[in-house]
Amino acid sequence: MGPILFATLFAGLTLSSHLRRAYGNSSPPPPLRFTSNGTFQISVFEDLHFGENAWDTWGPQQDINTVKVMNQVLDAETQQLVVLNGDLITGENAYLENATVKIDQIVAPLLARGLTWASTYGNHDSQYNLSRHAILAREHRWPRHARTQQMVHGPDAGVSNYYLPVYPSTGNTDEPCLLLWFFDSRGGFHFQQRNASSGAHIGQPDWVDQSVVDWFEATNARLTAQYNRSSIPSLAFVHIPTNASQAAQMSPAGIDPRRQPGINDDAPNLAQQAQGWCEDGSNGPECVYGGQDAPFMRALASTKGLMAVFSGHDRGNTWCYKWDGVLLGMEVEGNGVNLCFGQHSGYGGYGNWGEGV
Numbered sequence: 290m291g292p293i294l295f296a297t298l299f300a301g302l303t304l305s306s307h308l309r310r311a312y313g314n315s316s317p318p319p320p321l322r323f324t325s326n327g328t329f330q331i332s333v334f335e336d337l338h339f340g341e342n343a344w345d346t347w348g349p350q351q352d353i354n355t356v357k358v359m360n361q362v363l364d365a366e367t368q369q370l371v372v373l374n375g376d377l378i379t380g381e382n383a384y385l386e387n388a389t390v391k392i393d394q395i396v397a398p399l400l401a402r403g404l405t406w407a408s409t410y411g412n413h414d415s416q417y418n419l420s421r422h423a424i425l426a427r428e429h430r431w432p433r434h435a436r437t438q439q440m441v442h443g444p445d446a447g448v449s450n451y452y453l454p455v456y457p458s459t460g461n462t463d464e465p466c467l468l469l470w471f472f473d474s475r476g477g478f479h480f481q482q483r484n485a486s487s488g489a490h491i492g493q494p495d496w497v498d499q500s501v502v503d504w505f506e507a508t509n510a511r512l513t514a515q516y517n518r519s520s521i522p523s524l525a526f527v528h529i530p531t532n533a534s535q536a537a538q539m540s541p542a543g544i545d546p547r548r549q550p551g552i553n554d555d556a557p558n559l560a561q562q563a564q565g566w567c568e569d570g571s572n573g574p575e576c577v578y579g580g581q582d583a584p585f586m587r588a589l590a591s592t593k594g595l596m597a598v599f600s601g602h603d604r605g606n607t608w609c610y611k612w613d614g615v616l617l618g619m620e621v622e623g624n625g626v627n628l629c630f631g632q633h634s635g636y637g638g639y640g641n642w643g644e645g646v
């Protein structure tokens with residue numbers, strides 16, 4: 290009797306949780322919390338670049354290899370959150386009718402472990418056949434697991450701009466002790482838009498928009514006031530680094546492997562926000578760097594409590610640089626925030642550096 294009753298109960302539980310999944314328990318994921326050990330671990334994947342050359346065998350095989358990297362890392366670590374820091378898909382190769390189907394393959398290793406994730410979108414996530422809005426909608430097929438949001442709705446804001454509070458495990462458990470900021474550095478090309486005369490795809494600016502900077506500063510001020518704090522410790526994620534990272538690399542001391550460990554192969558001048566644009570907002574072949582990321586850099590450098598900014602994009606760089614003071618040629622003064630690159634995680638995209646997280 291005992292085992293049969295147990296089996297029946299178990300089948301009932303499995304069925305009801307299965308039904309909940311299938312028929313929409315659409316409540317958001319539970320709040321993020323530090324562990325009882327006082328830790329909060331984040332695994333940051335970036336430049337996954339799924340979906341290259343679906344019509345060849347090497348493209349799909351590359352994605353299978355990337356899933357293996359994800360599985361190995363997720364098993365080795367004890368993360369409370371996974372961040373997908375841009376270029377999830379190589380949108381140039383996407384078909385209009387199923388452009389976001391690769392999201393299912395990306396999130397499967399996370400769903401299998403009951404993990405939740407938060408994305409920023411990169412330049413390859415906006416292409417003629419692929420839109421950021423479509424990726425967000427696809428992620429939200431798993432509303433209990435996807436934490437990606439759009440909190441700024443202007444026409445030039447991009448999509449993946451939002452913050453996530455992280456709460457302590459004990460003590461005042463209703464007050465965030467860490468904020469995670471996610472910014473959309475845009476780039477790539479506008480969805481289904483062509484130049485009427487030339488037929489060319491239309492480029493999307495590749496920096497964090499002023500409207501997002503304004504939202505960031507106002508929201509951070511509101512939160513610190515709400516909790517009566519002079520600052521709240523925070524981390525930021527954005528796919529394309531700012532010019533400050535290039536200025537660090539170009540500074541006389543440069544990136545020193547003893548003080549800034551990691552590879553520095555996208556050198557001497559790494560690709561930064563506003564690359565390929567002119568100051569007047571045009572993006573002809575003569576444009577190198579338009580400087581439109583200056584407001585975002587100023588906001589990062591003046592946000593108290595911001596400990597580090599994590600970027601991808603430059604897949605040949607994995608160092609962190611503590612931005613303190615004025616870097617050669619720059620006006621914006623760093624306040625000690627760490628500018629970090631992660632390890633590129635996908636087999637797609639340029640370069641053959643080891644995949645990792």
Ligand SMILES: *[C@@H]1O[C@H](CO)[C@@H](O)[C@H](O)[C@H]1NC(C)=O
Binds near residue numbers: 324325326367
């Ligand atoms: C806390 O740390 C111990 C020892 O390292 C580990 O076994 C345990 O899994 C950790 N707990 C959490 C919730 O991370």
Ligand SMILES: *[C@@H]1O[C@H](CO)[C@@H](O)[C@H](O)[C@H]1NC(C)=O
Binds near residue numbers: 381383384385417
């Ligand atoms: C976009 O999708 C359409 C429909 O699948 C396809 O014919 C086309 O080659 C794709 N790529 C571009 C750049 O238009």
Ligand SMILES: *[C@@H]1O[C@H](CO)[C@@H](O)[C@H](O)[C@H]1NC(C)=O
Binds near residue numbers: 386
């Ligand atoms: C996406 O659509 C293309 C063209 O219709 C097709 O060849 C391809 O197999 C589809 N990809 C997936 C993963 O379903």
Ligand SMILES: *[C@@H]1O[C@H](CO)[C@@H](O)[C@H](O)[C@H]1NC(C)=O
Binds near residue numbers: 484485486487
């Ligand atoms: C469209 O292309 C033409 C010819 O290359 C160019 O002169 C024009 O500025 C383009 N228009 C837009 C809106 O990009």
Ligand SMILES: *[C@@H]1O[C@H](CO)[C@@H](O)[C@H](O)[C@H]1NC(C)=O
Binds near residue numbers: 517
């Ligand atoms: C805010 O914090 C300050 C300094 O810690 C304290 O003096 C003040 O009473 C607090 N205000 C409120 C409304 O809790």
Ligand SMILES: *[C@@H]1O[C@H](CO)[C@@H](O)[C@H](O)[C@H]1NC(C)=O
Binds near residue numbers: 536
């Ligand atoms: C961008 O960085 C370069 C160093 O690579 C520096 O010379 C230039 O002044 C910087 N510009 C801005 C607007 O930060």
